Amino acid sequence: MALCIVKLFADMRSVQQTQWIDLCRATPHQVEAWVQMHGSIARSAAWIAFGAALYGLSMGVWRDPLLGVYVAIKLPLLMGSTALVTALINGLLAQILGLRFPIAASLSAVLASFALVALILAALAPLVLFITWCVPGVDATTRIGHDILGLAxxxxxxxxxxxxxxxxxxxxxxxxGKASRGILIAWLATNLFVGAQLSWNLRPFFGDPSQPVQFLRADAFEGNFYESVWSMFQGVIDPKERKRHERPPTTDTTDDRPGRR
Amino acid sequence: MSDHQQPTPPTTDPADAEPVAPLAPDTGMAGLADALLKRPRGLIERFDRGDVSAIEWRLLGIALFGYVGYGVLVGSFSGGTQWWAGPLKVVAVGVGASAICLPSLYVFSALGMARVRLRHVVDLLLAQLALSSILLLGFLPVGWVFSQSTRSAAFMGMIHLGLGVIAMSFGLRLLFAGFQLFEMRRDGYVRLWVMIFLITSLQLTTALRPILGEAETVLPQEKKFFLQHWGESFVRDIED
Incomplete structure (x- = not known):
């Protein structure tokens, strides 16, 4: 026990000098020291802002540089708001399932995980920009550029x-210990459930070539992700429903540059 | 990507087990080339100890010299503007792919638990480029013999591709050895990176085409995936 305390104390000292790359190779002990440390939430949030903004820029730039700027704002916003909205329920579920962490420490653990996602995405951003340069642009007659980038x-x-x-x-x-799987599944489920809805509210991210460039869609807060999936499902099994849900072609006259329709 | 991979076993090569003195910081270009071929561990030990600025510039010099030399051979196939465009594009492929993939190599090596800083990764990439370029220089006579006996750009492209892949694979082997000395415990991430690096390099050869043949413009007007471009080049060659 005393040894564990000494080890945790030593880990906390090392964590105070933690750089972002250390998150990639941290051991569970170091992550524990990290999530217990004062200020770790702010630091994770800063890393998410940096990494997700960089990847967001590379994600939106194929459609339009302006969309790149929008997505550089929206992607960190999506990750941060997903973590905040689910913080309370994630913390409570973790305690019920056997993790004796305070709610703030659970939030810190989720944010550290999101920060790792953002840092890996930031490292892949130059590759995505290279693919963007290599595929046909948004004005091309085929959708191959859109599809290759989507898969990437x-x-x-x-x-x-x-x-x-x-x-x-x-x-x-x-x-x-054994409760870890249940906690991970519970966290994943809540994060995916909320994250899917928030990403639906904050769309577009990738940019459909047939739609104008916008920060948010006009119907961003009408309906939700799950209704949209349900109506798509209905459209697949019932062609009449599909016609009813089909959107009329856009009549937006604010974006009349060539190739922007 | 599984994190449940077995840790990389320690090397069993007795030569590798012996302690190796780090290379002197003022080693010249010939000494560096010699170390890359025969004593790479001494060079990697030097990367770990620091004081490598001079070595980094010399490695870059070796890499540029080798790539420009090989580029001249590539450009000589078509002549004309390719005399200068060929070497420039071969350098752009080697250095460009490394630059594009550097951030992912840094993060992937850290995910593999390697004890590296960004500078170590830059140094290892420079060593990889330099070793590849030395081998490409060694392949110059081989490439020249083939270029004298055919006018088929597609066939010559395949020859250069084969030689390039062989040279690069030795460079990448050095990269792995370097990361193992930096205590990398899971090599799956860097193996995945190697695939990304090879695809990026191959795509760059298509994005900067023509490197070997002739065209009206120095850079392409149409964007293509490298497999599509190669397929079309082969079909055109067979039809001709």
């Missing part, structure tokens, strides 16, 4: 998400 984003986000969750699970296993 899915691969990058999936990779970053899997790595961060594997790391989070390793830490949870050291902190909560």
């Amino acid at each position: 984003h899915v691969a990058a986000l999936a990779f970053a998400g899997v790595v961060a969750n594997v790391r989070l699970h390793q830490s949870l296993r050291a902190w909560a």
Whole structure:
């Protein structure tokens, strides 16, 4: 016990000099010291802002540089607001399931995981920009550029998400033993449930070439992600429903540059 | 990417187990080339100890010399503007792919638990580039023999690609050895990075085309994926 306390104290001292790259190779003990440390939430938030903004810029720039700037603001906002909205329920679920952490420490653990996602995405941003340079632009007659970039984003986000969750699970296993799997599943479920809705509110991220460049869609706060999925499902099984939900072509005259429709 | 991979086993090569003195910080270009080929561990030990500014510039010099030399051979196939565009583009492929992939290598090596700073990663990439370029210089006569016996750009492209991949694979082997000396425990992340690096390099050869053949413009007017470009080049060559 005394040895553990000494080790944790030593880890906390080392964590005070933590740089962002150390998050990538942190052991569960170091992550625990990190989440217990005063100011770790602010530092994780800063890393999320940096990493997600960089990746957001590379994500939106294919459609339009202005959308790149918008997404550089929106992607950190999405990650931060998802963590904040789920902080209370994640902290409570963790305590019920066996992790004796205060709610702030649970939030810090989730934010550290999000920060790792953001840092991995930031490292992949130059590659995404290179792919953006290599694929046909938004004015091209084919959708191949849109589709290749879409797949690249899915691969990058999936990779970053899997790595961060594997790391989070390793830490949870050291902190909560057998309860770790339940806690991870509970956190994942709430984060995905809320994150999907918030990403629907904050769209567009990637930019449909047929839609104008906007910070938020005009119907950002009408309906929700799950209604939208349900109506798509109805459209697939019932063509009449599909016609009813189909949106008329855009009549927006504020964006009349060539190729922007 | 699984984090449950077995830790990389310690090397069993007795030569690697012996302590190696770090390379002197003022080693010249010839000494560096010699170290890259015969004593890479001494060079990596030097990276770890610091005081490497002079070595970094010399490694970059070796890399540029090798790539420019090989680029002249590549450009000589078509002549004309390719005499200067070929070497420039070969350098751009080597240095450009490394620059694009540097941030991901830094983060991926850290995910593999390597005890590296950004400067170590830059140094290892420079060593990889320098070793690849030395091997490319060694392949110059081989490439020249083939270029004298064919007018098929697609065939020559495949020859250069093969030689380039062989040279690069030795460079990447050095990179792995370097990360193992920096205590990398999971090499899956860097293996994934190698795939990304190779695809980036191959795509750059297409994005900067023509590197070997002739075209009306120095850079392409149409954007293509490298597999599509190669396929079309082969079909055109067969039809001709």
